[in-house]
Amino acid sequence: MFLYNVTLILEDAAAEEWLQWMQNVHIPQVMATGMFISNRLLKVVDSPNEGVTYCSQYVVESLDHYNQYQETFAPALQAELNEKYKNRFVAYRSLMEFIPPTP
Template identity: 35%
Template sequence: MYIYNVTINVEEQVHQEWLTWMQEEHIPEMLATRKFTNAKIIKVLVEEEMGGMTYSVQYFTKDKETLEKYYLEDAEALRSKATRKFPNKFVAFRTELQIVSEH
């Protein structure tokens, strides 16, 4: 199992609008690609020097191949929607995680 993790710092002025958009539009669109089984929004509880609100959004997928297929087929279009909707209002850092074991 892989996790596509997107850590996002969003400006406080648009924070609530962004959060609603993520829950009602963006995450459903990500799941509609059928490349992810589920997603979680996790609030980061560390205050950033840059201000804003920080979240970790985790998308779960079965394997690296499926994640690569997302990059090739869907990533650019879905990322550009966020940039157009909230221009210069957030920064994102993406990482890939692999679940080694669960207890």
Template identity: 40%
Template sequence: MIIYNVTINIDHSIHQKWMQWMQNKHIEDVLATGLFNHARLVKVLVEEDEGVTYSVQYFTDSKDKLNDYYKNYAPKLRQEGLQLFGDKMLTFRTELEVLNEYFHSEN
């Protein structure tokens, strides 16, 4: 399992507009590529004067699917965010590979 993680800091002045766009359009557009199984939107719990930080995690089965996303879909989808929010939205991306998952077992 590969996680494509996008961390975004959103300026307070556009926070509500960005949140609506993410929840009602952008995440669905990324999932509509058919390359990701599901996504998770989480708030990063830090106090910041400059804005609010979120992490969007997109889950896929393989690095090949992620590379397909980068090549065929990412430029257009990233451009839309830049056009809407410009420098009020700062992002960085990381790729994570799930090696194992552990769960608490009750004895």
């Protein structure tokens, strides 16, 4: 399994509106793709950056599902984010693999 992590650093003035949009629009759209099995939204409390930092995380079962999401759904969803919050955020995306605990 893999964790797709999107970290956004937002201008203070955009943070509350963005949070509402994420919870009510964007995350439901991402989950409706059927590519992810769960998600969570976190706020970074000790960020060294100016603004407000959030991480949205999505669990995906396989690289095939992740790649399908990136090819089929991500461009439009990211374009909507970029249009709505243009020049008000910076985003970092990463894909991490779960490591099972040692017995």
